[in-house]
Amino acid sequence: MASIDYSYFISPHSSRRRPALTRELTKRAYGAKDTISLAEGMPNEVTFPFEKMQISMKDGSTLTIQGQQLNAALQYIPTQGYPPLLKTLKEFTQKVHQPPNWQDREILITNGSQDGISKSIELCVQEGHPVLVQDPLYTGAEIVLKPFKAELIPVEQDQFGMSAQKLLQVLEDRKAKYTEEGGGCKMPKIMYINPTGSNPTGTTMSLERRKEIYEICCKYNILILEDDAYCFMHYLEENPPSFLSLDTEGRVLRFDSLSKVLSSGLRVGWITGPKQLISTIELHIQSSYLHSSTLSQVIVENLFQAWGFDKFMDHLSFIRKYYKARRDLTIDSMERHLKGLCEWNVPTGGMFVWIKVRGVSDVYDMLMSRGLKKGITFVPGHAFMADPTKACSYIRASYSKANPKQIEKAMKLLAELIREEHLLLRRKLDNCT
Structure with a gap:
């Protein structure tokens, strides 16, 4: 990879972190059969009240965790993650993305991708510093940046995601x-980007667009924070390439998550990136919660081993078909009720449709006051804008949980709400004139 000075990206606060000796000894002693360790302050597993855990799967199979594996699942582990799962995720990431110069990268298991995003932003950002963001952006990134009083530099999106021309x-x-x-x-x-099934717009970047943006980031020495939680929830013929797969220089921190495809409650995600940056984030986890949930990691590892790569990919295919069907029925309902009242692009991934309301410059009061009284909830677009104080005519609608009848009813009520809003605005205008 290119010779990048990673200290340029690491904040002074993060650069002062040092490894805890006890954690480093845990890492060295873990799994070492010939080592007698009196160093770790770990409880003895014989005091734990759990004998065996069984998980019944929908396909009729069972995952059983017992014996030494159960002891491991209930115990402290190295901060980087449960070693068998680390190995599995490394193999999975390499097989799916085939990143260049794999030997110069490392992964770190986190409590979902949100944890990785938060730790990575804190790794790089100092108070008042500028950060490139797609506009609109995932609100989970904005709430991490807010305490730093970061200057959010918005880059407009089109139907294919962040515009390379606007970025340049x-x-x-x-x-x-x-x-x-x-x-x-x-x-x-740094630049935060959500390139596949973007939240909230549902857009997915093409290979050409990703290449253009990557080259611009190389030219201006920008670190790319690639949040790809919807990587396996796109509705395209072929899997879109990741920025990680294009990363010849070593300037991508990639966040993966199993929340959308296995379980959000398990809180299993991982970061892939240059070794120096990953090791610095690892020190942050050492000082906060030691390591991500061991039990969750052991469950996921058991599932990977039971299913294998091909069956796991089959499950992802099922996920895509399931949400694509929900997207289609949502768009059909919108065509019936919102045509002429709203504008939208058909989402190419994710769980959301981004709706622009015609004739309403600001949807906040309409949704948060009169909409709630009608018994419907949508998220006002303000929540996702780089500047949430400005008037916004957009709405984010999720089609992931509500059943088809509820979606149909919600779109019908939204149409009524918009017509009522148009009437209120006309009355106000008449009173002013």
Whole structure:
């Protein structure tokens, strides 16, 4: 990979972290059969009241955790993760994404991808520093950035995601201002992007678009935070490539999650990235919660071993078909009730449709006051904008949980709500004139 000075991306706060000796000894002693360890402050497993755990699967099979594996599932482990699952996820990531220069990368298991995103932002961002974000963006990233008073630099999206042309223009304008002010205007170091089944827009980037954005980030020395929780929930003929698969220079931190495809409650996700950055994030986890849930990791590892790669991919195929059918019935319902009132693009992935309401410049009060009284809830687009204080005419609707009859009813009520809003606005306008 290119010779990147990763210290440029690591904040002074993060650079001061040092490994805990007890955690390092746990890492070295774990699984070492010929080592007698009196170093770890671990409870003895004989004091735990659990004898065996069994999980019945929908296909009729059973996962059984007992004996030494159960002891491991209930015990402290190295911060990086449960070693057998680490090995499995490394093999899975390599097989799916085939990233260049794999030997220079590492993975770290986290409490879902949100935890990885949070730790990575805290790794890089200092108070007041600029961060490139797609606009609209996933609100879970914005709430991490908010305490840092980060300057969010929005880059507009189109029906194919973040615009490479807009990104280049933003950076060129920024560079000109930086030169003009003699360094007073800081250049962004990181970019947060949600490229597949984007939340909230449902867009999926093409290979060409990803290549263009990656090349721009290389030119301006920007670290890409690739949040790809919907990677396996796209509705395209072929799997879209990841930024990780294009990363010849080592400037991608990728966040994967099993929340959408296995269980959100298990809280199993992982980060893939350059070794130096991963090891620094590992130190953060050491100082916060030691390691992600061992029991969850052992369950996932058992499932991977029981299913194998091909059966797991078959399950992902089922997930795509399930949500695509829900997307289709939602769009059909919108065509029946919202045509002429709203505009939208058909989502190419994820769980959401991004709806623009015609003739309503700001949907907040309409949804949060009158909409709730009608018994329907949608998220006002404000929650996803880089500047949430501005008026917003967009709505995010989720088609993941509500049943078909509920979706049909919700869209019918939304149409009524919009018509009522149009009437209120006309009355206000008449009163003003």
